[in-house]
Each structure stands twice: as C-alpha cells, then as structure tokens.
Amino acid sequence: MTDLGIPDVDSDALRAWLSDNGISLDDQVTATRIGGGQSNLTYLLADGSGRRYVLRRPPVGHLLASAHDVAREARILSALAPTDVPVPKVYGVCTDEAVAPVPLVVMDFVDGISLEKRENAELLPLPARRNVGTSMMETLAHIHAVDLDATGLTDLASHKPYAQRQLKRWAAQWEHSKTREIPELDSLTRRLAENVPEQHETSLVHGDFHIRNVMVDPQTGDVQAALDWELSTLGDPLADIGSTLAYWPEVGEEIPGRFSAETMEGFPTPADVAADYLRITGRDPEALKYWRTLGLWKVAIIVEGVVRRIQDDPTNRAVVGAPTPELVDRFVDKASKMADEAGLA
The missing domain is CATH 3.90.1200.10 (Aminoglycoside phosphotransferase (APH), C-terminal lobe)
Known part of the structure; x- marks a missing residue:
C-alpha cells in the first residue's frame, strides 16, 4: 500500500489489520484529513470502489493524562449502538504497535x-x-x-x-x-x-x-x-x-x-x-x-x-x-x- 501519510502509522501493517477486521480495500486507498477539530486527528479512508471509513488517532506529541482516549471513545460508541442516540458503527480498535504506537479506531463513514x-x-x-x-x-x-x-x-x-x-x-x-x-x-x-x-x-x-x-x-x-x-x-x-x-x-x-x-x-x-x-x-x-x-x-x-x-x-x-x-x-x-x-x- 502507498504510504497514506497518517503520522506514525505503517500503511501496510494497517491494511493487514483492516483485512483481519473485515474491512477490504482495493489498491487505490487514500487517507484525507477531515474535520476542523483540533484534538484527535480524523481521516477519511476511501478506495477506488467507493468504500469509505473513518480512522481516528490521538494528536501528535505530548498528551495530557486522560485526554484523547480513542479506545474509550470507541467503547462509548459501541455501547450506544442499540439506543436512540445516532452514532457511527465501530469496526475495531487497533492497539498493535506494529501498526502505530498509539491506538487507532476505525468506524463507519456516516452519510450526511x-x-x-x-x-x-x-x-x-x-x-x-x-x-x-x-x-x-x-x-x-x-x-x-x-x-x-x-x-x-x-x-x-x-x-x-x-x-x-x-x-x-x-x-x-x-x-x-x-x-x-x-x-x-x-x-x-x-x-x-x-x-x-x-x-x-x-x-x-x-x-x-x-x-x-x-x-x-x-x-x-x-x-x-x-x-x-x-x-x-x-x-x-x-x-x-x-x-x-x-x-x-x-x-x-x-x-x-x-x-x-x-x-x-x-x-x-x-x-x-x-x-x-x-x-x-x-x-x-x-x-x-x-x-x-x-x-x-x-x-x-x-x-x-x-x-x-x-x-x-x-x-x-x-x-x-x-x-x-x-x-x-x-x-x-x-x-x-x-x-x-x-x-x-
């Protein structure tokens, strides 16, 4: 896989992890920074077939204790899935340091x-x-x-x-x-x-x-x-x-x-x-x-x-x-x- 340009993320290792978690992407994958948020970094993963997912990682640099915990965020989203609160589906949390030194969360791209x-x-x-x-x-x-x-x-x-x-x-x-x-x-x-x-x-x-x-x-x-x-x-x-x-x-x-x-x-x-x-x-x-x-x-x-x-x-x-x-x-x-x-x- 071409380097996706996500800080500290091994693109090939990420693709293998995605495949293991039921997300298949073709060879035309791109990662685009989205959102105006100044905290966790959010990327749109898209391939040539039109499949789209969202990846979130903590910001680069020194992190304050308890801040930017994307794994905790994923737990909340998963817990809310059966409720009346509209949230994106979470596919998984990557904690494999061969992929990245920080946790990554991959979720559905919401149509809106x-x-x-x-x-x-x-x-x-x-x-x-x-x-x-x-x-x-x-x-x-x-x-x-x-x-x-x-x-x-x-x-x-x-x-x-x-x-x-x-x-x-x-x-x-x-x-x-x-x-x-x-x-x-x-x-x-x-x-x-x-x-x-x-x-x-x-x-x-x-x-x-x-x-x-x-x-x-x-x-x-x-x-x-x-x-x-x-x-x-x-x-x-x-x-x-x-x-x-x-x-x-x-x-x-x-x-x-x-x-x-x-x-x-x-x-x-x-x-x-x-x-x-x-x-x-x-x-x-x-x-x-x-x-x-x-x-x-x-x-x-x-x-x-x-x-x-x-x-x-x-x-x-x-x-x-x-x-x-x-x-x-x-x-x-x-x-x-x-x-x-x-x-x-």
Whole structure:
C-alpha cells in the first residue's frame, strides 16, 4: 500500500489489520484529513470502489493524562449502538504497535453533511436550518436518557458531584497547558467553585456537543450521527447544554478564520436552542446559567490547550486554521459576564 501519510502509522501493517477486521480495500486507498477539530486527528479512508471509513488517532506529541482516549471513545460508541442516540458503527480498535504506537479506531463513514463548511450549510433549506437546532436538542435529550445499566456505561466515570469533578479536571488542564497567566480566568475558577449548585441527577453527557460534531441530513436537518465522544462522561445533563451554548455564537460573535453556520440566515439563536432543550426535557432554566458559565470557562481552557499543542507541534494544526490567544480572552470575558448574570459572587 502507498504510504497514506497518517503520522506514525505503517500503511501496510494497517491494511493487514483492516483485512483481519473485515474491512477490504482495493489498491487505490487514500487517507484525507477531515474535520476542523483540533484534538484527535480524523481521516477519511476511501478506495477506488467507493468504500469509505473513518480512522481516528490521538494528536501528535505530548498528551495530557486522560485526554484523547480513542479506545474509550470507541467503547462509548459501541455501547450506544442499540439506543436512540445516532452514532457511527465501530469496526475495531487497533492497539498493535506494529501498526502505530498509539491506538487507532476505525468506524463507519456516516452519510450526511458536516456543517463545518459554508458550502454544506448552504445546501440546507431554511426550514431545515431551524430544524438542526431542534434535532440536536432531541439528540441531546436521547443522550441524557440513556440507560447506564443497560448499556454497560455505569462505570464510565465517577458518580461523585459533577461540577466539582469538572472544576478539578479543567483547572488541572489549565495549569498543564496554559501559555500565559490570565487572572480573570483564575477568578472565574474561584467563583464557580464557591457557587456549585446541587446536583439532582446523573446521566451520560457528551461533553463536546456542538454543531460541528454532528452529521445532518441535507434535506431535513435531522441529526444523522453525534460524533467526537472523547470528552464524554457521567454527570449533570445541564452541563452538556451549557457547553453547547458556549460554542453557539450570536450574530457578530463569529470566530475569525472559522465558518460559523450558526449565524447564517435560518439557523436558531442560542436562546432558541436553550428553549428547545428546556421544552423537550423540562429542566431548570435558572440552574442552566451556572452551567453556561462553566461551559464558557471550559471552552476557554480547551482553546488554550489547542494553542499550546500547535505551538509544541504544528502537525496538530487543523486544515481550517488555528485558534489564537485573543479567542481565549473572548471566551473568558463572555464567561465573566455570564457569571455576573448568574449571580456568582
């Protein structure tokens, strides 16, 4: 097999592993980096016969503990296969170091469109654009309704209070990956820690549920698959919608260098999305304000981590570009304003 250009992967050994796992590809195989994600690297494997699969591997370079665990992600996807949550089929996890020094996951290519690019978003009729938000919230409600015992996911993570776990994890991530000091972020960490709401339920949470992590039907806008489960855990379901809203920009809040389908004509606003979720689930709108603040704080830390990884190794730069320190500052500022609205002293 011609070298596929996937970092640290022996292409011939990969082809042998694929064959052993029921995936036969002809001699015209190509691997193309897809997705705008700045974390795990995702490749489309395609051959001359039109067969298509997706391969995911951790990013190149130093990895923080517990981050970028593609084998864990594959376990979650496999567990969700018989549920109402739309996910791609997983064919296997390669842990053979003769193929690669890191685990690789191979899964089905989902027939749908990603809304990372303008040309895809423009395919959607106006009613379908509004339906993207509703269908995403229906999907999120299905995720939060997953039976943990039936799916074998009860031991996926701790059942201890989620906010404290998130604060501990992401504060530690910040200390390990920051490129500079941001006093306002440190103040947010304190305010969030001192105002943790009572947790009333524990569910599966996606952890990174936004418009670029779903595949949708180009005619209806219905979600065909929820992708990128590496941050999934067990916790308060309001944390998920809080993160979704943190990623969902208002008109005028577009990130420089990155297309934002959310601000195109016909797509719902953050308020529309929040209203859909609260209507579908009946959960508390006041409690959501805390989780919107934490979501923005967490996104700021995630973006800073991406800045750090790209500084350490430019190979991790996504095809759509790279975030900047100024973007981190924008999320910190927005989180501070949301904390004020939530009454976090």
